[in-house]
Amino acid sequence: MLKSRYLIVIALCLTLLAACSTGSKTSEQGSPSPSPKPSAGASSNSEKPADGAATVPEKPLKIRMVASSGNGQAPILGTNVQKIMEERFNIEIELLPVNATTAEPYSLFFAQGGSADVYLTPPPDVNKLIDQGLFRKLDVNQLYERMPVWMSKVESLVGDPELAKKLMLYNGELYQIPYTHGPLTESGLFIVRKDWMDKVGITQEPKTLDEFEAMLKAFTEKDPDNNGKNDTYGIHGGQRYNFNYLWGAFGFIPKSYYARDGKVTYTSILPEYKEALKVAQRWYKAGYVDPEFVTDDRTKQRNKWSEGKFGVLADNAFWMDSVRGENGVLAMVELKNSNAEFLFLRPFTGPTGLSGSFVDFPDVRGVASILFGKDASDEVVAKIMEMKEALASDWDLYKRAYYGVEGEHYTVKADGKLEISPTMNNDIGAADGLITYAHMPITLDWMKMTMTERDELAHKQSQEQPTVYNRIDFPTAGANIALTEKGEDILKVVDEYYINAVTGKVDIDATWDAYVQSALKAGLTAVLAEYQKMYENY
Amino acid sequence: MVAINRNTTRRWNWFDGLITAFMTIAVIAFLYPFWHTLVLSFSTPAFATSLGLKFIPPEVTFDAYKVVFQTNIIYIGYGNTLLRTVAGTALTIVVTYCAAYALSRRSLPFRSTLTFLIVLTMFFSGGLIPMFLVMKSYGLVGTKLALILPMLTSAWNILIARNFIASIGPELEEAALVDGAHPLKIVFLVMFPVSMPIIAVLTIWTAVAHWNAWFDALIYTTSEKDIVLQLVLRRLLIDTQTESTILQSTVAETTSDTIKAATIIVSILPIICVYPFLQKHFAKGIMVGSVKG
Numbered sequence: 093m094l095k096s097r098y099l100i101v102i103a104l105c106l107t108l109l110a111a112c113s114t115g116s117k118t119s120e121q122g123s124p125s126p127s128p129k130p131s132a133g134a135s136s137n138s139e140k141p142a143d144g145a146a147t148v149p150e151k152p153l154k155i156r157m158v159a160s161s162g163n164g165q166a167p168i169l170g171t172n173v174q175k176i177m178e179e180r181f182n183i184e185i186e187l188l189p190v191n192a193t194t195a196e197p198y199s200l201f202f203a204q205g206g207s208a209d210v211y212l213t214p215p216p217d218v219n220k221l222i223d224q225g226l227f228r229k230l231d232v233n234q235l236y237e238r239m240p241v242w243m244s245k246v247e248s249l250v251g252d253p254e255l256a257k258k259l260m261l262y263n264g265e266l267y268q269i270p271y272t273h274g275p276l277t278e279s280g281l282f283i284v285r286k287d288w289m290d291k292v293g294i295t296q297e298p299k300t301l302d303e304f305e306a307m308l309k310a311f312t313e314k315d316p317d318n319n320g321k322n323d324t325y326g327i328h329g330g331q332r333y334n335f336n337y338l339w340g341a342f343g344f345i346p347k348s349y350y351a352r353d354g355k356v357t358y359t360s361i362l363p364e365y366k367e368a369l370k371v372a373q374r375w376y377k378a379g380y381v382d383p384e385f386v387t388d389d390r391t392k393q394r395n396k397w398s399e400g401k402f403g404v405l406a407d408n409a410f411w412m413d414s415v416r417g418e419n420g421v422l423a424m425v426e427l428k429n430s431n432a433e434f435l436f437l438r439p440f441t442g443p444t445g446l447s448g449s450f451v452d453f454p455d456v457r458g459v460a461s462i463l464f465g466k467d468a469s470d471e472v473v474a475k476i477m478e479m480k481e482a483l484a485s486d487w488d489l490y491k492r493a494y495y496g497v498e499g500e501h502y503t504v505k506a507d508g509k510l511e512i513s514p515t516m517n518n519d520i521g522a523a524d525g526l527i528t529y530a531h532m533p534i535t536l537d538w539m540k541m542t543m544t545e546r547d548e549l550a551h552k553q554s555q556e557q558p559t560v561y562n563r564i565d566f567p568t569a570g571a572n573i574a575l576t577e578k579g580e581d582i583l584k585v586v587d588e589y590y591i592n593a594v595t596g597k598v599d600i601d602a603t604w605d606a607y608v609q610s611a612l613k614a615g616l617t618a619v620l621a622e623y624q625k626m627y628e629n630y
Numbered sequence: 631m632v633a634i635n636r637n638t639t640r641r642w643n644w645f646d647g648l649i650t651a652f653m654t655i656a657v658i659a660f661l662y663p664f665w666h667t668l669v670l671s672f673s674t675p676a677f678a679t680s681l682g683l684k685f686i687p688p689e690v691t692f693d694a695y696k697v698v699f700q701t702n703i704i705y706i707g708y709g710n711t712l713l714r715t716v717a718g719t720a721l722t723i724v725v726t727y728c729a730a731y732a733l734s735r736r737s738l739p740f741r742s743t744l745t746f747l748i749v750l751t752m753f754f755s756g757g758l759i760p761m762f763l764v765m766k767s768y769g770l771v772g773t774k775l776a777l778i779l780p781m782l783t784s785a786w787n788i789l790i791a792r793n794f795i796a797s798i799g800p801e802l803e804e805a806a807l808v809d810g811a812h813p814l815k816i817v818f819l820v821m822f823p824v825s826m827p828i829i830a831v832l833t834i835w836t837a838v839a840h841w842n843a844w845f846d847a848l849i850y851t852t853s854e855k856d857i858v859l860q861l862v863l864r865r866l867l868i869d870t871q872t873e874s875t876i877l878q879s880t881v882a883e884t885t886s887d888t889i890k891a892a893t894i895i896v897s898i899l900p901i902i903c904v905y906p907f908l909q910k911h912f913a914k915g916i917m918v919g920s921v922k923g
Contacts, residue, residue, distance in 0.1 A: 100746060519703050
């Protein structure tokens with residue numbers, strides 16, 4: 093017995109020793125492959141002959157990259173687009189075998205000590221990694237000097253150059269080339285069945301909340317689908333955009349943090365929210381809202397929409413594009429009903445004259461905003477900026493890098509627009525190297541090259557109509573710690589009250605004060621206090 | 631000839647009726663989701679997006695299956711999953727059986743120590759990052775072996791097999807020894823064939839585990855060539871759900887419900903067909919390993 097106990101202890105010690113020795117070996121290995129210091133190689137590459145004209149071709153600049161591919165796997169090496177980029181910019185790309193599209197493999201890459209020169213897309217928890225010193229700082233002036241077209245596109249998408257400047261910094265420093273693109277900055281749209289409007293005798297587009305309510309009433313009560321049954325609703329009321337313009341008519345989006353008159357407030361405890369809830373409750377009680385809106389998922393909502401069960405769908409222009417095929421929210425109705433017609437409703441005004449549509453507060457440090465490893469040389473940064481600026485300003489380069497080869501991946505129509513081949517899919521694109529290098533802040537002028545006239549109309553309206561911000565409406569330097577801790581608890585209180593209020597289970601006037609108190613107690617007070625500090629110090 | 635006693639047949643009473651009704655409802659509730667997916671895979675997009683329960687599609691179409699079989703990725707995924715299932719299961723059986731046989735022999739030196747160490751691994755695990763670092767130091771990350779080797783042994787499997795082998799009487803082994811058989815011959819030619827119930831159990835468990843495994847493929851494989859079937863499914867069904875991932879591409883592919891359903895059917899059909907036939911071995915073998923003589 094004693095002998096076996098000793099043996100167990102010895103065996104455990106041996107196991108521990110084995111683990112420790114493996115640990116030191118791994119830390120020596122560090123990154124997946126030995127990397128010569130890029131700056132050492134780069135400085136000799138950038139030397140030019142004294143007479144200014146390069147008589148000997150410069151050696152290509154080696155760049156170790158982490159990128160995401162269009163098909164959810166690690167990007168493929170040696171693709172056609174990679175070769176095009178290498179030739180045009182005189183670089184040699186070493187793509188690391190990291191699946192940057194999925195969080196777990198990307199995090200593991202950093203956890204086991206991996207590093208690269210360029211990260212074409214940021215990892216999860218990028219702020220924490222920046223705090224650990226994994227990325228180098230960039231010069232804001234250089235950014236604007238070297239990437240004027242890129243920055244002007246970003247500014248036009250964000251809507252305010254000053255705001256764009258604030259949003260791209262982390263703790264006052266620039267670490268990432270800012271990125272956003274059209275689909276992310278477009279506000280939601282109410283799609284209305286125009287054929288229903290014609291059937292119930294509404295000739296004018298509703299411009300006020302009252303006119304909209306009258307339309308919902310007509311959709312519910314006047315049998316707009318002409319089937320003799322009282323089985324239609326005005327609006328569904330569920331999912332991400334739920335009652336969109338209704339909130340905008342009161343000047344806010346629920347569950348968001350707004351700065352009003354120097355004070356940070358939470359929209360779901362504002363008196364305006366109370367008034368908007370009362371309107372929604374009135375609609376629900378009158379039967380204009382689908383009672384299953386609370387539990388329906390997006391598939392169910394869209395199935396009902398395609399079957400013509402309600403007259404107003406709150407969605408995003410992205411889902412209306414013809415490239416979505418039969419999954420597009422307009423195509424799915426037309427598939428079953430060739431008489432269906434659609435109107436893209438503009439945000440209507442509320443009792444105080446306000447209007448707006450749901451749009452996420454701009455974020456320029458999200459997907460495809462580029463980071464550089466802490467040892468990346470200035471030459472590498474300059475080269476990547478050159479490459480990205482070219483993609484933002486040269487339509488032919490972008491077309492090749494994003495959409496592919498004419499005749500193979502797309503065809504050009506008579507009006508010059510591109511038609512994506514029906515056999516095209518993400519895997520074919522990834523094999524050619526499409527999308528991987530090509531992310532740039534695309535604006536409507538280039539987006540419309542793959543759009544029909546109707547698509548263009550939807551996107552144009554989404555980009556130009558008045559908006560109200562979702563989540564937050566002021567820039568912040570870092571993360572709100574109280575929000576990460578208490579956010580879920582606050583949402584529990586808010587969501588429960590929202591559902592009870594809209595479905596008429598509670599009397600809004602009678603229960604309002606208790607609700608506000610319980611939200612504050614659940615942690616909202618701490619979150620607001622911290623946001624107030626962040627707002628004042630920024 | 632034995633006379634059949636007719637009085638042994640019990641008459642049906644209300645309790646039997648209740649149980650039958652309850653079990654019928656349960657069976658329908660369990661089977662309907664599979665049936666729904668099957669119907670969806672053979673239906674037109676219009677029927678797929680219609681409301682209500684779907685029992686029989688009005689129009690049967692193979693379009694979704696055509697799309698699924700046209701993409702290369704499903705074949706690559708199938709190939710890799712079949713490879714890891716067959717090779718992985720075979721190797722696991724051999725390794726597990728060898729370990730179990732050795733541990734079952736009372737004459738093995740330090741038998742209780744070794745058993746204790748193996749059992750210890752059932753309770754403690756390093757976690758994701760140490761595991762990844764170990765695989766990396768062996769140079770296995772990015773290879774297909776990373777999907778097979780870590781699953782070669784499981785403490786639980788070894789213990790169950792050990793108990794079963796220990797319950798086989800010593801007479802068989804003694805007889806083989808007397809006849810002058812080499813130990814290896816005893817293990818593989820004498821003991822192995824007798825242990826078929828536990829081999830069947832281990833085969834089923836390991837094969838299903840390999841077929842369903844996706845997380846190890848997610849973190850250890852980097853190339854498209856090594857993708858497994860479950861990852862293909864995951865990409866199709868989950869990665870396209872969140873708004874933020876979809877909005878990344880202006881020409882993003884969005885998959886219709888019929889294609890998703892067809893991919894699911896193609897992925898689970900082999901296991902569903904094979905599993906019921908192995909069921910009887912499973913039922914017999916699982917209890918045998920746990921009963922000590």
